[in-house]
Amino acid sequence: MLILAIDTSCDDTSASLMDFKAEGGAPRIISNVVSSQAEIHSKYGGIVPELASRRHNEMIWPVVSEAMCGAALEELAAIAVCVGPGLIGSLLVGCSFAKAVSYSKKIPLAGVNHLEGHILSVFIEGAGPGFPYVSLVVSGGHTSLYLVEGFLRYRQLGKSRDDAAGEAYDKVAKLLGLGYPGGPRIDRLAAEGDPGAIRFPRAWLPGTLDFSFSGLKTAVVNFLKGQSRPYGQGLVRDVAASFQAAVLDVLMRKCQWAVKKTGAGNLAVTGGVASNNALKNGMNELALKMDTGLFIPSPAFCTDNAAMIAVGGFHRFGAGRLAKLDLNPKASLPL
Numbered sequence: 140m141l142i143l144a145i146d147t148s149c150d151d152t153s154a155s156l157m158d159f160k161a162e163g164g165a166p167r168i169i170s171n172v173v174s175s176q177a178e179i180h181s182k183y184g185g186i187v188p189e190l191a192s193r194r195h196n197e198m199i200w201p202v203v204s205e206a207m208c209g210a211a212l213e214e215l216a217a218i219a220v221c222v223g224p225g226l227i228g229s230l231l232v233g234c235s236f237a238k239a240v241s242y243s244k245k246i247p248l249a250g251v252n253h254l255e256g257h258i259l260s261v262f263i264e265g266a267g268p269g270f271p272y273v274s275l276v277v278s279g280g281h282t283s284l285y286l287v288e289g290f291l292r293y294r295q296l297g298k299s300r301d302d303a304a305g306e307a308y309d310k311v312a313k314l315l316g317l318g319y320p321g322g323p324r325i326d327r328l329a330a331e332g333d334p335g336a337i338r339f340p341r342a343w344l345p346g347t348l349d350f351s352f353s354g355l356k357t358a359v360v361n362f363l364k365g366q367s368r369p370y371g372q373g374l375v376r377d378v379a380a381s382f383q384a385a386v387l388d389v390l391m392r393k394c395q396w397a398v399k400k401t402g403a404g405n406l407a408v409t410g411g412v413a414s415n416n417a418l419k420n421g422m423n424e425l426a427l428k429m430d431t432g433l434f435i436p437s438p439a440f441c442t443d444n445a446a447m448i449a450v451g452g453f454h455r456f457g458a459g460r461l462a463k464l465d466l467n468p469k470a471s472l473p474l
């Protein structure tokens with residue numbers, strides 16, 4: 140069954156056509172088109188919401204049309220769309236488009252939570268983990284741990300009390316003059332720096348599986364205040380590596396605790412930051428040490444994509460949890 144999925148939650152316009160087998164198993168990825176807006180927002184050092192929704196408006200039809208790969212809308216078994224959390228103006232573009240297609244072509248509509256999409260991104264390229272499994276969603280908007288008990292059955296174990304890890308990457312990159320998006324740039328520079336050069340703080344929040352990254356960001360601000368400008372390349376690399384070490388220490392330790400606490404046999408790491416090279420290496424070592432299965436999607440399915448929304452749509456469709464035309468996106472939407 141063919142499912143067209145759309146995600147316009149933030150600054151990427153994405154559409155994907157996926158072919159699912161009714162009995163389940165890995166789907167066939169026919170397309171996963173992502174139109175990035177990074178160039179538009181990079182000169183502002185972050186996303187400008189109004190510019191993001193205007194660009195979605197321009198790109199939604201070309202992106203969907205490319206994703207359809209010549210198939211007719213009438214061939215679709217369902218259309219799935221991200222309903223939040225995200226930027227409301229951006230979400231509205233995707234939702235309005237999906238509702239219009241659903242209404243005009245009489246195609247069932249499913250609304251999918253963006254976080255649910257990231258959690259289910261480990262089922263795009265293969266059969267995925269067995270249940271229950273621990274899922275760390277680590278992106279620009281969220282850093283949360285879930286116990287996934289089954290499709291559509293998620294229990295939150297912990298979340299960030301302030302900044303998301305990706306947000307911290309982007310802010311530190313901006314402080315270092317590296318531009319937006321900062322995550323991939325810090326990833327590259329950190330590989331050449333000394334992770335032990337500066338001892339940045341780790342917020343352990345003992346007894347909880349919550350996270351906090353705003354203190355770490357402030358520690359980087361304070362450290363840089365004492366340095367002369369322009370910063371030397373060696374300093375930038377060491378700050379990047381030491382900052383990254385502080386983030387990864389906490390992410391790995393909390394995953395370890397979550398797996399231990401729940402007794403889950405598998406761990407999944409998803410969201411934009413999951414494409415980080417040092418994080419992947421660290422998680423691999425952790426999984427080996429704990430004898431746990433580890434699932435991290437390919438980079439294209441870690442960052443925002445519509446294929447993950449298609450997986451959520453398929454399971455909502457199967458469970459009969461469809462949306463009606465009064466479906467409205469929400470900027471803040473807990474799972």
Ligand code: KG4
Nearest residue numbers: 278279280305322323326411412415442443
């Ligand atoms: O999942 P995503 O595309 O969007 C949200 O749902 O937020 O994640 C984007 C975030 C950004 O903060 C970006 O800097 C970060 O993921 N990111 C990375 C890397 N690639 C993207 N962070 C660290 N290392 C990377 N390689």
Ligand code: ZN
Nearest residue numbers: 257278442443
């Ligand atoms: Zn995302």
